[in-house]
Amino acid sequence: MSCRKIQFLIQGYLDGEATSAERAAVEQHVERCGACAAELASSRQLLGLLGQDPQRSVSADFEQNLRAALRETRPAPGVAAWWERLRLQLEWRLRVPALVTAGSLAVALVAGVATLRVQDLRETQRERQEYVSTAVERYEQLQQAETKVNWDAMDASIDLNSGSVLTE
Amino acid sequence: MTSIQSVIAGQQVIDSERTFEGLVQEYKNRIHSYVCRMTRDSADAEDITQEVFIRAYQSMSAFRYDAAVDTWLYRIATNLVIDRFRRGQRAPKTVPTETEESFLELPTTSREDDPHATLQLGELQTQVQKAIHSLPAKLRAVVILHDMEGLSYEQVAETVGCPVGTVKSRLFNARLLLKRKLQYYMESEG
Numbered sequence: 001m002s003c004r005k006i007q008f009l010i011q012g013y014l015d016g017e018a019t020s021a022e023r024a025a026v027e028q029h030v031e032r033c034g035a036c037a038a039e040l041a042s043s044r045q046l047l048g049l050l051g052q053d054p055q056r057s058v059s060a061d062f063e064q065n066l067r068a069a070l071r072e073t074r075p076a077p078g079v080a081a082w083w084e085r086l087r088l089q090l091e092w093r094l095r096v097p098a099l100v101t102a103g104s105l106a107v108a109l110v111a112g113v114a115t116l117r118v119q120d121l122r123e124t125q126r127e128r129q130e131y132v133s134t135a136v137e138r139y140e141q142l143q144q145a146e147t148k149v150n151w152d153a154m155d156a157s158i159d160l161n162s163g164s165v166l167t168e
Numbered sequence: 169m170t171s172i173q174s175v176i177a178g179q180q181v182i183d184s185e186r187t188f189e190g191l192v193q194e195y196k197n198r199i200h201s202y203v204c205r206m207t208r209d210s211a212d213a214e215d216i217t218q219e220v221f222i223r224a225y226q227s228m229s230a231f232r233y234d235a236a237v238d239t240w241l242y243r244i245a246t247n248l249v250i251d252r253f254r255r256g257q258r259a260p261k262t263v264p265t266e267t268e269e270s271f272l273e274l275p276t277t278s279r280e281d282d283p284h285a286t287l288q289l290g291e292l293q294t295q296v297q298k299a300i301h302s303l304p305a306k307l308r309a310v311v312i313l314h315d316m317e318g319l320s321y322e323q324v325a326e327t328v329g330c331p332v333g334t335v336k337s338r339l340f341n342a343r344l345l346l347k348r349k350l351q352y353y354m355e356s357e358g
Binding site: 008011012015017042043045046047049050051052053054055056057058059062063065066069070073 | 192196197198200201204205209213214217218221222225226292293296297300311314315316321336339340343346347350354
């Protein structure tokens with residue numbers, strides 16, 4: 001693993017956020033890499049320094065001053081609660097029309113799809129009927145034409161007086 | 169003496185166990201320390217701390233119970249500190265307007281910068297606070313919240329309003345800068 005990668009892992013290592021595999025990788029790496037070992041040491045030292053910064057305390061009259069300030073802001077929770085109630089009401093009032101609109105759109109969509117589907121089926125059925133009718137009509141025409149042609153041909157090839165077949 | 173809770177009409181309660189007064193008692197010094205660290209102990213740090221609890225009191229009805237109370241207070245404090253200095257109510261040197269890139273231009277400390285530096289803890293602490301304060305506000309908030317206030321990556325992310333990955337990245341950059349700035353003192357101490 002590269003030194004750059006290890007230096008990123010050192011942060012999680014010191015913060016207790018590294019996985020066991022990452023911890024092992026850092027520990028193995030710093031055993032043979034002086035630069036990363038120094039990096040680990042300086043990071044540890046920095047955290048020690050930051051941890052030594054003393055906590056500050058508020059002054060003795062802090063709470064007294066806060067009480068005085070809160071007295072002046074007493075209406076605020078009522079106002080906040082009033083706004084909160086208004087917000088909730090508005091949210092609900094906006095939510096109901098939104099739900100109705102969404103429901104209407106869904107119904108319209110389903111109805112539209114169903115209508116198109118029915119129209120499509122009707123169209124297909126009508127085309128099929130037209131096709132069959134046309135085919136039957138065509139067949140009958142062919143039958144008639146064929147019959148007619150045969151008879152005409154036969155008439156032309158037969159000597160009507162003798163009944164013998166004429167040859168060309 | 170009138171308790172804070174008796175001042176508040178309607179007995180504001182954070183949850184079944186914790187009253188607003190208890191909240192103040194528990195967090196006043198932690199929040200004050202955070203504000204001091206963010207503002208380098210500015211003169212109005214206590215005013216800001218007081219304002220944090222007033223804002224908390226005002227927005228208790230909107231408090232989300234899935235959020236931790238300390239994270240909520242730190243978030244209010246962070247916003248107040250940034251707002252306060254953005255309005256220019258304090259010295260320009262504390263205005264958190266630097267970009268994250270600008271920190272790379274910050275000078276490191278050296279023996280020439282402070283030839284009379286001592287290794288005493290008081291002096292070292294001063295240098296640490298100075299180095300922290302030289303960081304851009306985004307990096308400063310993250311390093312203070314994590315390394316000094318003891319918040320987890322997730323809590324810091326919730327406080328400053330960014331992903332955990334961004335917190336890690338900012339923390340890495342902040343520590344890198346602090347090590348550069350404190351190099352001389354750390355070598356002396358080490």
